[in-house]
Amino acid sequence: MTSEECAREGDFVILWGSYTQIFGVVLKHGEITNNRFGNFHHDEIIGRSYGSKVRSRKGGLWLALLRASPEFVTHSLTHRTQIVYHADISMLRCLLDARPGRVICEAGTGSGSVSASLGRALRPGGRLHTFEFHEERQRQAQADFEKYGLLDVVTSRHRDVCNNGFGEDLRGAVHGVFLDLPAPWAAVGHVSEVLVPGGKVVTFSPCVEQVDKTATELRRSGYFDVRMLETLAVNWGVRDAEAKSKKRRLGSKEAEEKEEDADAARRGEWLSYQMPMRSHTGYLLVATRCPADEP
Amino acid sequence: MAFPAFPARGAHVVLRDSEGAQKVFFLGANCQDLRMGKYPAIPLDTVLATPYGAILRREANGKWQRHRHSSGEADTADAEVQENNQHLAQDNSAQSLTPSDVRDLKKTCSGDAVVEALASNSATFASKTKFAKEKYLKKKAQKHVQQVTFLRPSAMELCETYYKASRSKVCGLRYDYLSSILCQADVRSGGRYLVLDCAAGLVTGAMAQQLAGVGQVFRVFKGGFPEKGFFELDLSEAEKAAVRPIAVEALSSHEPFSTEWLRPASNAEAEEPVAAGRAEARATRARQRKADFESLEAQPVHGLLIVAGEDELDLAMEVLEVCLPRLSPGGRAVLFGQHMQPMAALQGQWRASGGFVDVRLMQLFTREFQVLPARTHPFMVSESQLCEGFILCASKVDNTGPEEPPAKRVCS
Known part of the structure; x- marks a missing residue:
């Protein structure tokens, strides 16, 4: 792996947590980035390759280390x-x-x-x-x-x-x-x-x-x-057709079995839905x- | 950098006629005259002396001559509309010139004069509103004035030209989508990319422009591949050299060097003197292919772009399967296609796999407006496709470490 594929000190990198939690950070030895995902020590990020999941010291949540593309x-x-x-x-x-x-x-x-x-x-x-x-x-x-x-x-x-x-x-x-x-x-x-x-x-x-x-x-x-x-931009979300909604889980046992059969028939199907857009x-x-x- | 003012020998030019149809012309050594639709031929000498952006109009003397861009839209100073269409009848009785009159006129007069004659022989023209007059003249000019506008062969201009001519030729890829794909894949100078381009070679060409000769584009193909867009962009030799073809069979095989595409040429024919030159060329080609393949395999790529039309879904899936492992962690995968279901399934699988982040499925809603004083509104087209196709994009991440279930992630 070439050095270009790794995050170096002084690099401006992206730490991706979720679709709305995307952090731009300049890596510096000794510094810590704190956010809702935890505390991320730069010493543990420097030298890692892009595409790695970096972990916070506590809690075990991770952020994806990505290149700072214009997007x-x-x-x-x-x-x-x-x-x-x-x-x-x-x-x-x-x-x-x-x-x-x-x-x-x-x-x-x-x-x-x-x-x-x-x-x-x-x-x-x-x-x-x-x-x-x-x-x-x-x-x-x-x-x-x-x-x-x-x-x-x-x-x-x-x-x-x-x-x-x-x-x-x-x-x-x-x-x-x-x-x-x-x-x-x-x-x-x-x-x-x-x-x-x-x-x-x-x-x-x-x-x-x-x-x-x-x-x-x-x-x-x-x-x-x-x-x-x-x-x-029109954004689309997706969910697994099999995943049960909360409402259905509260139903009777008989109804549940019926739904399980229906679920089996839908295995591998995905349901798209339009997400809010500007x-x-x-x-x-x-x-x-x-x-x-x-x- | 090169921003030539005039089209040169060996370059391309896009011409647009008065009705808006566009065509690309190659001004090669054998090129004599340009033939745009039903228009009489435009001599090459005239073409080479006309800068990009200029208009040539066919005048009454039969010659193609420069015509200035008009800025003549109606003034808004007194835009108050007094007239209305209360007393206008739509019974085709207003025009006193017959079609054969118009035909005769066209033989002796310029397009402008024909439009003028039509207006002055229309019983209702004078009673029309200022805006309606302008619209009438514009419509008649589109039909009767023979003129072409010279446009640069940029990625956008070519994309619009191909798209207008035939959507399927560029697998429904509109210029806004083309640009979005390049942005989403973070195509930049110095990067290495794998691409499946079923859109007339335009995606590959636009990538080569962005790379500017630094970095590599490995163009995956099966059978053949269209090169129209790649050539018509007037790329420099350095830009072209960054693009290397790679056969899918070599990527999917466990023994790539035994595939037909990579197999070294046999020497059997070389004994005949006539075939010796050809064998030499074949050997050079084989060496080049081997070098390209080894160069691809040496390191993973920064981005994978797949642009496939309705008939190439199977190929797109095959390419995706063999190319994803060659995408480096942190790299971008971007797919374009006409159908939602296969994209949505991939979106679901990628999100659930833990091997990707930032998985997005999107469309672009784009519409063009008429922008005129007091008359600005979206163009009215009865069969428009404001959203065209789908873009799926994501960043690949390393999924080899210990993993907690995705459910534990903080939701925003």
């Missing part, structure tokens, strides 16, 4: 703002054609859920420039990117792009822009300063009116193929910048 980072991060979730993130990665070597701008950074995913998609050779106008949030985001080990590919800046743009150094050098701002239409002029012809801009807004205003602004500013999309996150708007010879 898990999204589930584990501290919410400083409303965050963008999987369905929208994967969609915008696709819309922006985010891949190694590309240069992408993001505003605002927020809690860094999108930044972590885009940063990983652009590595190696690409770069994500992410902008946040809230000074304290930018500082926290910067610390997070350092923790995730993304500083080689993510540049985080404190800046209000609606008023001050993306900076001279990025002029005409950006392949895609993602805007998660209250007034994305106000940034369109600055987007045009940095985006290459044929590059795409994607905005994420919860309200139809925001999308409407932005779309009008984009059409007026030399963008085409203006498309508005909504995407939501009913709305935001609308994605995407547009492509016209060729260079069309203003």
Whole structure:
């Protein structure tokens, strides 16, 4: 087994406890992570291979040691703002054609859920420039990117792009822009300063009116193929058809036997049910910048 | 990195006509003119001088010429609608031009002029609302204006193109699902992956783009495999080189080196001089296959992706069985398919086994909207599939240690 397959000191790792209890932890000798599953000594985690179940000192409950993929980072991060979730993130990665070597701008950074995913998609050779106008949030985001080990590919800046743009150094050098701002239409002029012809801009807004205003602004500013999309994750749960419900266990003996026969017939069957889902996150708007010879 | 402004010789371009149909063209050495549907041929010289994103329109003189993108949507400043359809009759009597008139017009006029003539010869056009006029003109333009938009052959554009042409060609894999699968499997540069790709090679190609030549994609196949998407993405040589084919038979056999795919070429034919070159090529191929297989077997992979259509369920299950043991603990398993039942059964088994965590079964509900001032609403399609297929994903964990029953776990 190579050392890459093991968690090392300083690594940012995921400790998975349940679907809603996912912890992101930087491993450090002598430290202990405490949560409802128990006390987890980092000394006992460092050197273990990914995919191991690590145990708490008391109680014998375990957490799964996993790599910090962008998906898990999204589930584990501290919410400083409303965050963008999987369905929208994967969609915008696709819309922006985010891949190694590309240069992408993001505003605002927020809690860094999108930044972590885009940063990983652009590595190696690409770069994500992410902008946040809230000074304290930018500082926290910067610390997070350092923790995730993304500083080689993510540049985080404190800046209000609606008023001050993306900076001279990025002029005409950006392949895609993602805007998660209250007034994305106000940034369109600055987007045009940095985006290459044929590059795409994607905005994420919860309200139809925001999308409407932005779309009008984009059409007026030399963008085409203006498309508005909504995407939501529909989650399904599953249970064993054989597993008895509490209600049935209280029935008479005769009824119970009958049910046991019925259970036998259902052995190996699984029953799916729809789990609660987010009913709305935001609308994605995407547009492509016209060729260079069309203003 | 390469972000070419123009399609070049040896590259691909996606063309979209005015009705929204899309087609991929290869601008190879033998390529002369591009033929898009019923449109007259577009000369290659014109194509090579047209940047991605531009529009070519067929003008009255019969030539294909650049046409600027219009930003001309109706103003909302006075969007108050005064007119209504109270006095409009739907008896097809409004249009005074006959179909043969229109045909004659099309021979001598540009598409724009035809649309104009249709509008001015419509008895009701003038009484329509501003929005209705716009819609009328747009619909007529779709039918009569011959134009193509140049699009980049990105994974998304190709996925939409194939999907529009034939859902089954990409086993119902929509672009949002394609991207979700790559994210769920954490496909990243430097990683090693096993993939069964029945979606025209698009999944493999998109993975190769993410790897950017660093890491490995072992493409599992039985018989043959579609390569359309893999080629049409215009991958670099380094990106292509990260993808290695592996026959299922070699993975499922106890003696992989005696399977037909891995068996060294016999030397019997080599004695004939004509066949010598061919035998040499065969030997090189055999060495390459052996190297690829050994490289796969040297270490477990970080992710297993299975994208299979309705007819490939058995193959998907076979691949899953032989590939899961080759997935490293901590690695991601991601399956895409059209049917819920086999996915739900796997979801149940994986959850109960203790060998997986974070087992999720999901669909993506995606819909597109018309976004126009005062007229924003979801597109109305009578037979849409807002959810397409199922994604099952999970992280594999090491299940060899002492185990307490899953019931003891803290529920949230």
